[in-house]
Amino acid sequence: SLVSLxxxxxxxxxxxxxxxxxxxxxxxxxxxxxxxxxxxxxxTELKMSLKKDIANVGKxxxxxxLLAFSQASPAQALTKSETNQLSxxxxxxxxxxxxxxxxxxxxxxxxxxxGASIGEMCIEPKAWAVEEEIGKGGKTEKKFVNSKVMTRQxxxxxxxEGSIKNDGQIIFSETEGLDYAACTIQLPGGERVxxxxxxxxxxxxxxxxxxxxxxxxxxxFNTPSYRTGLFLDPKGRGxxxxxxxxxxxxxxxxxxxxxxxxxxENNKVFDVTKGRIEMEVNKVNAEESEIGGVFVATQLSDTxxxxxxxxxxxxxxxxxxxxxx
Numbered sequence: 169s170l171v172s173l174x175x176x177x178x179x180x181x182x183x184x185x186x187x188x189x190x191x192x193x194x195x196x197x198x199x200x201x202x203x204x205x206x207x208x209x210x211x212t213e214l215k216m217s218l219k220k221d222i223a224n225v226g227k228x229x230x231x232x233x234l235l236a237f238s239q240a241s242p243a244q245a246l247t248k249s250e251t252n253q254l255s256x257x258x259x260x261x262x263x264x265x266x267x268x269x270x271x272x273x274x275x276x277x278x279x280x281x282x283g284a285s286i287g288e289m290c291i292e293p294k295a296w297a298v299e300e301e302i303g304k305g306g307k308t309e310k311k312f313v314n315s316k317v318m319t320r321q322x323x324x325x326x327x328x329e330g331s332i333k334n335d336g337q338i339i340f341s342e343t344e345g346l347d348y349a350a351c352t353i354q355l356p357g358g359e360r361v362x363x364x365x366x367x368x369x370x371x372x373x374x375x376x377x378x379x380x381x382x383x384x385x386x387x388x389f390n391t392p393s394y395r396t397g398l399f400l401d402p403k404g405r406g407x408x409x410x411x412x413x414x415x416x417x418x419x420x421x422x423x424x425x426x427x428x429x430x431x432x433e434n435n436k437v438f439d440v441t442k443g444r445i446e447m448e449v450n451k452v453n454a455e456e457s458e459i460g461g462v463f464v465a466t467q468l469s470d471t472x473x474x475x476x477x478x479x480x481x482x483x484x485x486x487x488x489x490x491x492x493x
Contacts, residue, residue, distance in 0.1 A: 245270040248288075248458065248488070266321035268292040268488040271451035271460030276380035277491050279334045286340055289328035289489040291367065291463065293317075296353045298361050298469075299480040312482050315353040315361070323351045323365060330370070332491075338374035338385060342367055350394065353481070363469040363481050364394045367445060379449055379459045379491060386446035393438045394470035407436035407473060437474035443467030447487060457491045 248269040251259075259265055268290035297312035317323065328345035332338060348366035355361065367389045374385035397407030403414040413434045445465040452459050463485055468478035 247272060248456065248490075263321050266292070266324045268324065268326075268460075268486055269458075271453050271458045271488060273451060273453035273455075273458075274381050275452045275454035276378050277452055277454055277457060277459065278378040279332045279338060279491060280493050281334050283493070284332040284334065285330065285492045286332060286489045287329045287492050289325075289330075289345065289487065291325040291328070291485065291487045293323060293351075293365065293483045293485040295484045297482040298353065298355055299482070300355070312480075313355060315355050318352045318354050318360060319350070323349045325349060325365070325367065328367065328489075334377050336377050338377060338379070338383075340370070340372045340374070340385065340387075342370040342372075342389070348392070361469045361479055361481065362394055363467065364391060365483065366391055366443070366467075367465075368392065370445065372445070372447065379452055381450050381452060383449040384447065386444065389443050389445060389467075391441045391443045391467045393440065393473065395473055397436070397438055399436075399473070401433070401436075401473075405434060405436060407438055432475040435474070439471050439474060439478075441468040441478065457493070458488065459491060460486065460488045463487050 245267050246254075246264065246269065251264065251269055254264070296315045296317055298315050299310050300313045301308045302311050302313075325348070326346050328342060328347050330340055330342040330344075332340055347368050348364055350362070351365045352360050352362045368391070370387055370389040372385040372387035374383060376383055398409060400406045400410045404411045405414065414430065443466060445463055447461055447463045449459050449461040451461065463483075465483045467481055467483075469481050470476070471478045
């Protein structure tokens with residue numbers, strides 16, 4: 169009958185309408201997090217093809233997923249001059265504040281023997297790994313396990329400055345800047361590892377007297393404690409303030425029995441460990457006095473003020489700097 173035919177058509181169209189509604193919701197949620205008023209290099213042909221796909225009901229899901237991925241991806245890097253032309257509102261919420269500028273060119277820069285310096289250095293991590301003991305065939309070996317960052321986009325170091333000595337070998341000594349950032353990464357098993365990403369007091373020695381593609385330099389730096397002495401743990405114990413022992417467990421901390429197990433938790437320390445970074449220049453713009461490249465750094469994670477054994481953290485990424493002469 170006519171009524172049964174209409175009902176059957178409505179049933180077949182209903183899943184398709186639900187499919188379209190879900191796809192449009194995904195598109196709107198992705199566009200809400202997309203950068204606004206920021207020059208992003210997008211392909212016009214890609215946009216046109218997406219519109220055609222959206223018009224086709226059978227391909228809505230694929231088009232929505234592709235568009236969401238392209239809009240929600242991290243902001244593309246800009247050069248320093250392009251970044252300086254942006255206003256605060258153009259940068260806000262786009263992720264550009266967490267990106268290091270891009271350097272264009274393969275020139276060379278030879279710093280003066282004295283009086284030269286590095287300024288506006290930016291160090292941006294791209295990948296993280298934690299050293300873990302992995303067992304296989306009854307044997308254990310240490311390997312770096314890839315991890316994902318849990319910190320929001322506030323982990324890039326910026327504004328780092330330091331002096332340069334060039335007596336046939338470039339030596340960079342870091343002095344100041346936003347040279348530390350509290351970060352947390354997560355292992356595949358779910359364990360989270362906090363650490364203080366930093367290059368404090370870095371002294372990097374180079375192989376050569378000229379910044380050019382292929383130039384390498386590296387050195388050691390200090391890694392301060394993840395927490396300061398004013399931090400109080402859940403039981404009110406701290407390094408420079410707070411209780412001397414857990415108030416809820418006085419019988420176990422008489423100084424005679426039981427105190428050994430809680431000694432590290434009660435006696436907070438400000439650990440300062442060593443880290444190392446290796447950097448390689450691959451881009452040089454002599455006109456703008458800019459250098460850029462990649463880095464690999466290793467350091468120890470947080471010790472919870474002396475109560476936990478630290479893990480070794482491996483960080484890889486890119487850097488940018490301006491050479492002042």
